[in-house]
Amino acid sequence: MPGMFQRTNGDVLAPVLAPPAAGKVRITWIGHATFFLQFAGHSVIVDPNWAKWHGPVKRQRKPGLDLKGVPEVDLVLVTHAHFDHLHKPSLKILQAREGIVVPRGSASLVKRLGFPAIHEMQIWDTLSFAELEILHTPSHHWGARFIHDTHRDYGGYLVRAGGKSVFHCGDSAYFDGFKDIGKRGGIDVALMPIGAYESPSGRDVHMNPEEAVRAFADLDAKVLIPMHYGTFPLGNEPSDEPVDRLLMEADRLGISDRILIPEEGVGIEW
Numbered sequence: 001m002p003g004m005f006q007r008t009n010g011d012v013l014a015p016v017l018a019p020p021a022a023g024k025v026r027i028t029w030i031g032h033a034t035f036f037l038q039f040a041g042h043s044v045i046v047d048p049n050w051a052k053w054h055g056p057v058k059r060q061r062k063p064g065l066d067l068k069g070v071p072e073v074d075l076v077l078v079t080h081a082h083f084d085h086l087h088k089p090s091l092k093i094l095q096a097r098e099g100i101v102v103p104r105g106s107a108s109l110v111k112r113l114g115f116p117a118i119h120e121m122q123i124w125d126t127l128s129f130a131e132l133e134i135l136h137t138p139s140h141h142w143g144a145r146f147i148h149d150t151h152r153d154y155g156g157y158l159v160r161a162g163g164k165s166v167f168h169c170g171d172s173a174y175f176d177g178f179k180d181i182g183k184r185g186g187i188d189v190a191l192m193p194i195g196a197y198e199s200p201s202g203r204d205v206h207m208n209p210e211e212a213v214r215a216f217a218d219l220d221a222k223v224l225i226p227m228h229y230g231t232f233p234l235g236n237e238p239s240d241e242p243v244d245r246l247l248m249e250a251d252r253l254g255i256s257d258r259i260l261i262p263e264e265g266v267g268i269e270w
Helices: 088-093 177-182 209-219 241-253
Strands: 025-031 034-039 043-046 075-077 100-103 118-121 126-129 132-137 156-161 164-168 189-193 223-227
Touching: 025 164, 025 189, 025 223, 034 164, 043 156, 075 132, 100 132, 177 209, 189 209, 209 223, 209 241, 223 241
Parallel strands: 043 075, 075 100, 100 118, 164 189, 189 223
Antiparallel strands: 025 034, 034 043, 126 132, 132 156, 156 164
């Protein structure tokens, strides 16, 4: 049982409520794949998950922000229906004035969670609210929450607002589709998964750090912020290995200045 008797580390902080300056985005990693994105005039939360456990898997690091202190946002985005990304207890607490966005086939999972609207998106669909634009992007993963509900889609999101763009990959193995996403142009920050690559199932559904750097190059993004490591031990790799390998690969390629390692609850403005 991974980490069952290990003490949960880290600090829970209060969110910075003031928006960033015009032309900036503040990116706050809460843990796992959860991010609070604040633009000058808009804000979204992606894959909110404040769970302490997922089945026998215990959370190893505390969520970086206090869930009840998170302000109302424009939208909540969910990349796919897996329990570590679509966490219903967290979703029930969050407030989003424009509702929740889910991939096609997952609306039924969130219809009783109190959101004023549910937006199902297919790959390459766009959704706009004032200056906030959401593009649903492909990934190489799977979307079933249980066993037989394979009709549920999955993917990532490219979020644009205030002259900045942030790409949240969702879960994915490496695939050629990153080049197609990059052709959509102008990605400032890529939030890329780097953990759970030593999957107990043996399935090719997550990138290792070197593959994440390759995908980052395909996207032609300006900076990379890693995610999907250190919070829940979902893979068999050592907990500190993903970041170590990421930094080694970045150093080998001479792009260390384009890798930003986040600290839970501490916003990165870019």
